[in-house]
Structures are given as structure tokens and as C-alpha cells.
Amino acid sequence: MSSIVVQFLNGLAGASTLFLIAVGLSLIFGVTRIVNFAHGSLYMLGIYIAYSAVGAFGAAGALGFWGAILAAALAVGLFGALVEVLILRRIYQAPELFQLLATFALVLMVKDFVLWAWGPEDLLGPRAPGLDGAVAILGQRFPEYDLFMIAVGPVVLGLLWLLLNRTRWGTLVRAATQDREMVGALGVNQKWLFTGVFALGAFLAGLGGALQVPREPAQLFLDLTAIADAFVIVVVGGMGSIPGAFLAALIIGEVKAFCIGLGNVTLLGVEVSFSKLTLVIEFIVMAIVLVVRPWGLLGRPQAAQRAAPTHIEPPLRAALRGLAAGAAVLALALAALPLTGAAYTVVLMTDILIFALFAASLHFIMGPAGMVSFGHAAYFGLGAYGAGLVLLRAGAPMEVALAAGPLAAALGAAVFGWFCVRLAGVYFAMLTLAFAQIGWSVVFQWDSFTGGSNGLVGVWPAAWLSSKSAFYLFVLVLCGAGLAALRRILFSPFGYALRAGRDSPLRCDAIGIDIKRLQWAAFTLVGAFAGTAGALYAFSKGSLSPDLMAIPRSVDALVMVLLGGVQTLAGPAVGAAAFTWLQDTIARNTEYWQSLLGATILIIVLAFPQGIVGSLARLGTRAEAE
Amino acid sequence: MSAVLAVERLSKAFGGVQAVQGVSFALGEGELLAMIGPNGAGKTTCFNMVNGQLAPDSGSVRIGGVDTVGRPPREIWRMGVGRTFQITATFASMTVRENVQMALISHRRRLASLWTRAASLYRDEADRLLERVGIREQAERACSVLAYGDLKRVELAVALANEPRLLLMDEPTAGMAPKERITLMELVGEIVRERRIAVLYTEHDMDVVFGHADRVIVLDRGRLIASGTGDEVRDNPEVRQVYLGSRGRA
Numbered sequence A: 001m002s003s004i005v006v007q008f009l010n011g012l013a014g015a016s017t018l019f020l021i022a023v024g025l026s027l028i029f030g031v032t033r034i035v036n037f038a039h040g041s042l043y044m045l046g047i048y049i050a051y052s053a054v055g056a057f058g059a060a061g062a063l064g065f066w067g068a069i070l071a072a073a074l075a076v077g078l079f080g081a082l083v084e085v086l087i088l089r090r091i092y093q094a095p096e097l098f099q100l101l102a103t104f105a106l107v108l109m110v111k112d113f114v115l116w117a118w119g120p121e122d123l124l125g126p127r128a129p130g131l132d133g134a135v136a137i138l139g140q141r142f143p144e145y146d147l148f149m150i151a152v153g154p155v156v157l158g159l160l161w162l163l164l165n166r167t168r169w170g171t172l173v174r175a176a177t178q179d180r181e182m183v184g185a186l187g188v189n190q191k192w193l194f195t196g197v198f199a200l201g202a203f204l205a206g207l208g209g210a211l212q213v214p215r216e217p218a219q220l221f222l223d224l225t226a227i228a229d230a231f232v233i234v235v236v237g238g239m240g241s242i243p244g245a246f247l248a249a250l251i252i253g254e255v256k257a258f259c260i261g262l263g264n265v266t267l268l269g270v271e272v273s274f275s276k277l278t279l280v281i282e283f284i285v286m287a288i289v290l291v292v293r294p295w296g297l298l299g300r301p302q303a304a305q306r307a308a309p310t311h312i313e314p315p316l317r318a319a320l321r322g323l324a325a326g327a328a329v330l331a332l333a334l335a336a337l338p339l340t341g342a343a344y345t346v347v348l349m350t351d352i353l354i355f356a357l358f359a360a361s362l363h364f365i366m367g368p369a370g371m372v373s374f375g376h377a378a379y380f381g382l383g384a385y386g387a388g389l390v391l392l393r394a395g396a397p398m399e400v401a402l403a404a405g406p407l408a409a410a411l412g413a414a415v416f417g418w419f420c421v422r423l424a425g426v427y428f429a430m431l432t433l434a435f436a437q438i439g440w441s442v443v444f445q446w447d448s449f450t451g452g453s454n455g456l457v458g459v460w461p462a463a464w465l466s467s468k469s470a471f472y473l474f475v476l477v478l479c480g481a482g483l484a485a486l487r488r489i490l491f492s493p494f495g496y497a498l499r500a501g502r503d504s505p506l507r508c509d510a511i512g513i514d515i516k517r518l519q520w521a522a523f524t525l526v527g528a529f530a531g532t533a534g535a536l537y538a539f540s541k542g543s544l545s546p547d548l549m550a551i552p553r554s555v556d557a558l559v560m561v562l563l564g565g566v567q568t569l570a571g572p573a574v575g576a577a578a579f580t581w582l583q584d585t586i587a588r589n590t591e592y593w594q595s596l597l598g599a600t601i602l603i604i605v606l607a608f609p610q611g612i613v614g615s616l617a618r619l620g621t622r623a624e625a626e
Numbered sequence B: 001m002s003a004v005l006a007v008e009r010l011s012k013a014f015g016g017v018q019a020v021q022g023v024s025f026a027l028g029e030g031e032l033l034a035m036i037g038p039n040g041a042g043k044t045t046c047f048n049m050v051n052g053q054l055a056p057d058s059g060s061v062r063i064g065g066v067d068t069v070g071r072p073p074r075e076i077w078r079m080g081v082g083r084t085f086q087i088t089a090t091f092a093s094m095t096v097r098e099n100v101q102m103a104l105i106s107h108r109r110r111l112a113s114l115w116t117r118a119a120s121l122y123r124d125e126a127d128r129l130l131e132r133v134g135i136r137e138q139a140e141r142a143c144s145v146l147a148y149g150d151l152k153r154v155e156l157a158v159a160l161a162n163e164p165r166l167l168l169m170d171e172p173t174a175g176m177a178p179k180e181r182i183t184l185m186e187l188v189g190e191i192v193r194e195r196r197i198a199v200l201y202t203e204h205d206m207d208v209v210f211g212h213a214d215r216v217i218v219l220d221r222g223r224l225i226a227s228g229t230g231d232e233v234r235d236n237p238e239v240r241q242v243y244l245g246s247r248g249r250a
Ligand SMILES: Nc1ncnc2c1ncn2[C@@H]1O[C@H](COP(=O)(O)OP(=O)(O)OP(=O)(O)O)[C@@H](O)[C@H]1O
Pocket: B014, B017, B018, B019, B037, B038, B039, B040, B041, B042, B043, B044, B045, B046, B086
């Protein structure tokens, strides 16, 4: 009994932190309609800055400690304001995808900055002066600081309520949340309102981080764990709803606390480790809420947004005869590559081909079908693990294992996709990310089957493909066929219907097209293609690791597609080539590849939203016109 | 003669707003019925309940004698109901011809085909439909660059693709010049006679209404306040009040 009470209190203390992160994300989304992927990074910055500030101000005195916490939160708020003014302001009119990516670029850059400034070691801060003891609750010791944390959530909720309901600024924020145009029409300076809201959201995230200093060490992966939690809470509670964020933080906080409290339990003879399943369980809570109430517990349905005219792509044109000939020449040239004896190039080209197929499979759903997935690596990973596990655990020959990869991926995509296609826009993106994260955490934690964080080794191809050149040719044939098939399907009635669904779901429904079903089929289909790429990748490297399906890999795929250009068919292949080559060249020479990648993303989003192929095509038409 | 469309005591509220209240009317083969009423009268809401986009709070919709309440639009379409929208809904990234081909492909149930080229399916048939609505020469243009009046014609061609027996047109001539409106409605009249289609349409331009409709029904604040021939409706005192605003509406 007493342990249940303590578990419950633990949940409340955790909920406060979750609320601080999520409420800022929700506020920012409500006003700017931007889902700030970098919100977890702001939280992480809060911890690191607070750690240093406590050191500088002196942790012994209450004034020094609390001053440091506040200073850290303010610094993060200021950083948020800067980010808004320098970057976000330029992309409010951009498609959602670009906004998500721009903020993800910040994630990468902040991570490298933290690595550079504080190094890779975990940093544990001192305890809070005056709150460093424990009290006895029903005979169990409970930290005083956690009692303080329990109070923080409701206090911040109350202060925010006062701010939003009792001040003029708050009224404006609420008005902007309901109707952006109206505020603009009232002559309110929207720009500074947005900056203010972003700074407030950042401040809250920073505060959430800073307050964690006595509770947990500052670590480099906190950004992604925090953002995943914040997504779950904001989606469960309802985008833009502050009470919703509070309610959801309580639910998730408690669910997590009880999972950890349960520890290992034997269910039907199987030992289940609940403490390891926290991530899975909170995502399951989110999936259920999303299916039952797609707009969250206390949120309201979003009005459908029409694509701005500038984002409409031109009609598909059949390939020119020259293009087909060009493709044939390119294929021949690629097939001749091993003859040159450039071993390193052969390996690099194998990677490029595999990623070209992976990127093209993502492009298929995000471009023509208009479904932007932030978790596409899940199917790459499922393909890789499907193949690897069938090879290693079932002892099947490579040929069979290679077929099992896409099958596993398609199966996963069919299950996840069934939920995902019910949603659109940012909700779709968040749910795909959530499912990818579930997949990742299962693979990461299931030591006995998947090899856990260490992964598995010994995933080698059959003897006839053991040379790098033979395997390269094999990949060339499979990926080439895959790319050709995807392209062909885009020109088929099925592909057209998907584009129709993206352009006007209303019209689709009015001419008998069951668009959700087609989208589900497409999601499953591209899962198989991504799975093929994943299986080939596993065999090319000889090993498996959970990184194959982690969030950054999903983002890599998004960047490849964007780099090439979403609205072009050749784009994904070109983007994959450019990306893989750049990564290979740069990552070998610097520790800070991530921030370079981030900078690249920002440049694409701000300066070349059409991607490489799209920009070239535009140059071409301009030259023609002259 | 059994009615192609029979609507009975249809009602729908949005929150506190009673958008449609106990509206009943019927429509026979080859008949052109105009539904008029001031902005916000509930016309589009009626259309949405007829084609399944909205579920009515109460009342029934029968198409060819079959109750369709609760069926999604795509099923009702397969029963032979074509629709054009007040705010045009076309596939912006496709050409005019492809828009019509899309409807034909769906009509022939070829959507799941992965290997044939969509652009070569039912091409001539699409062109004939475009010819019929007078925009054959724009077949290759992208819908995103079309003039609004032409988009309305594309919608008409799309709506005709499944050989409907009932056509719902929400403000088919909005965005057209007065002369173009008359031509388009004459065209619709011809098609209706030719194919014996029943047409329900809304319109704000009174010339278009009185010159082309066989019958007119009038909605105001969700209620049906008059129905009859053009002349009968025009002389109805309540209708005159609504349109002349002598009731002092805000
Ligand atoms: N989805 C909705 N949610 C809430 N209210 C709605 C919705 N659709 C319509 N309404 C309301 O119902 C009433 C009837 O609207 P409707 O669009 O049917 O009118 P209408 O006769 O088509 O007007 P118009 O001539 O302007 O097209 C209006 O008061 C409108 O504000």
C-alpha cells in the first residue's frame, strides 16, 4: 500500500517536469502552428546551463542555487527568442514538413554545441540547499525535493492561467491561438507576439531542465527522450491546450511511475520487464487516444489547411525518350564500376544505391501521397532485423532471409499504417515518429532476441555474393528494379489516386475513391521497399544495430528527399547520392557532422525549398523562357 | 413516376445553429430544381446531407427509393450521384483531362491497378466529356492555372463521368460573367434533357434561376418557405420579404 502511494507521488513529481516541457510546445504550436522539434533540446540546454551556473554561483547558498536555476531558464528563453527571430520567422508560411525539419536542424546543432561545450560525460549537479533531505511517508523515505517538484506543476499551471486570462498580452495570445488572421487584422504586431510566445515556451522548457539538475545527470541523449515525451503529452492532451497538457502529463507521469514500480513481472509464464516498457506503454497510450480522439483529450479538431498555391506541383509528364536512354547509359556505367577496381567507391556506391531506394520509398508517400512520415526508418530497420534474425535465429539461407526482410517491414507498416492513415499533417508525422520509437525501443531493449543495444553480428551474404563487387551488382539490380517499379506505380491509376487524395480528399470521396484504404495500401507497399533497402543494408555491413531504426535515420531519409526535391521523381535518388557522399566525406574529417547536417537542412529549407533537381528544373525552364 | 431524389423532414444543427430544419422536397427524372435562399440559408448543408458528406440529425434521404442516410459519399456516388462544389474541389496537380480520367478510372473500378499508365486510360471518353462542357481545348492544362469559371466546367465534366441519374450542383455559375452563366445553364439544360438526369442546383443569380429551373424551392434560415414554379415563387410575399430585406435582417 505504502509503496503504491510513493509510486503515485513519484508519478506526480515526474508529471511536473513533463508538463513544463510540453506546455511550452503546446503554447508555441497554438500560436505559431509550428511543432517545435527542438523543444527537447531547449530542455537539455536548461540542464547543462543550470549545471554550470550552479557551479559558478555557488551551490551552498539558497540564493546562488535558485538564482542559477532562474538564470539558466532565462538564458534558454533568450536563446528561444533569437531562434524565432533568426529562423522561424522566415518559415511560418512554409509547408509543415519544412517547419518540422528546420526545427530538427536545431536539434542537431544544439546537440553538437552541447558536446563541444560540455563534453560527452554525464554531469550530475549538487542537491538543492534546504531541500536535500527526505521525509517519511507511510514509513517510506521520499525526497523533499520531489515534494517541491510536485508543487511546481500546479503552480506553473496557475501562473500561466493568470498570465493568459488576466493580462492584455495573454488575451492576445489566446486570440491568436483561435484565429491568427483576426489578430493580424486587429493591427497587433504579430511578429513580436510570436517571438514572445516562443521565448516563453523556451523559458518553460529551460526551467523544466534546470529544475532537473538535482534529480538526474545532464546527458547528451536527453533532447530526444524529452521531445518524444513532450510529443506524447501534447498529442494526448490536445495540441494547443494547456489544461490538456497538464492532464496528459499527469497520466503519462503516473503510467511511467507505475511501470517502473512494477519492475519485472511474470505474466503467463513470460517474464515481462515493465520498467523497460515505459516508452512502449506511453506510446500505446498515445496511439489509443489518437484513434479514439484524434485531436487529443482536451483539444479541438483542427480546421483543414489548404495547400498554398505555390506548393502545388505541376502535372506529371511521361519521361522523354532521352531520359530513358540516359537511364540505360547510367545503369551500364554503374554496372561497369567494379571493373575500375576502385574498391572504396564500390562500397560507397552500394550504400548510395540502398539509400536511393530507401529515400524513394519515403518520397512515394510523402510527395505524391502527401503523407509526411517522420518514422520511415522503422521499416528500414524492420527489414534489416527481419532478414538478420531469420538468418541468424532460424538459420535460413540468405536468399530466404532477404525475402523475409521486406515481408517483416510490410507487416509492420500494415499494422502501424492502419493507425497512422487515420490522421493527417503534423498528427500523422507525430504518430509515425511514435511508432518508430516503439520499434526502436523494443529492438533496443530486447537483449535476448535482437541483441539489444549491441545489435547482432555475422549477417553475411551467401558465398556467391561474398565479394564486394558481386554484392554491389546484386544491389544495383535489386535497387534499380525497385526504383523503376516505384516510378512505374506513380504513373499507374493507383499512383494517380494517391495524388488525387493529396490534392483533394473531398473530391476523391465524391468520385468513389476510398482514399484512406489506398493510403494504407501505399504505406504498406513502401514499407516493403524500405524493408528491402534495410535487408540489403544489413547484408552489406554484416551487422545490425538499433541505430538502423532510430529517429535520426528517419530524418536522414527526409533530408535526402528534400535535398533532391520533393516534387521531382529523380529527386530522391540524387538526394540520396549527394547526402551519402557528403556524409562519407565530411563525417570522416569532423566530429561535428551533425551540426553541418543541421546547417545543410536550414539552407535547403530557407534557400532551396525545391531541392537540387527541382532548382535545376526551374533554372532549365527559366533558360527556355528567355 | 418514382422520385429520383426524395428528401423528408431533413434537419441538421451545428452547435446552436439550426442550419437545416424539417426540409422536404422531391425531384423526378429530367427535372431541374433550383434551391435558392440568402447566404447561410442552409443550401450547402442540404447538399452535404444528400451526398453523404454530413449525417442528418433527423429525416431521410432516398435516392431511387433507397434510403442512403449513413452511407459515405463514395457509395452514394456509385448509386449514380454526381456533385459539383460551391468552392471547386479539383486535383490541382493534374491536367484537366486527368481530372476527368480519374473519375472514369474510379467508375470502372481500375483504381488498384499498379502497372497500366493512367494517362492512357479512357482518354477519348474524357475528351468527349470535355468537349461536351466546352473546354476540350484546355485538356492539357494544369487545373491549378485555370480560370475559376473553367474549373466549374471541369467539375461538371467530372460529375458527368459516372453517367449519373442525379446531379447536385452547388452554385455552378459562381465566378462566371453573366453571359457565360446563361450559356452554361443552357448547356446543363441540354445535357439534362438528353440523358434524363435529375438536377438539383443552388444559385444566387436570379436570371439563371428563373430562366432555367423547372421548379424552385426557397430556403431561409434552414426552413423551406416556398416552392413552386419560377413565377409562383417570385410572387410569394414571404420570398419577397426575404429577398427585399423588409424584415430588417442584419
Ligand atoms: N461545418 C459547419 N460548422 C458549423 N456551422 C456550419 C457548418 N457548415 C455550415 N454552418 C452554418 O450553417 C448555416 C448554413 O450554412 P450553409 O453553408 O448550408 O448555407 P448556404 O445556404 O449554402 O449559404 P451560401 O449561400 O453562403 O453558400 C450557416 O449559418 C453556417 O454558418
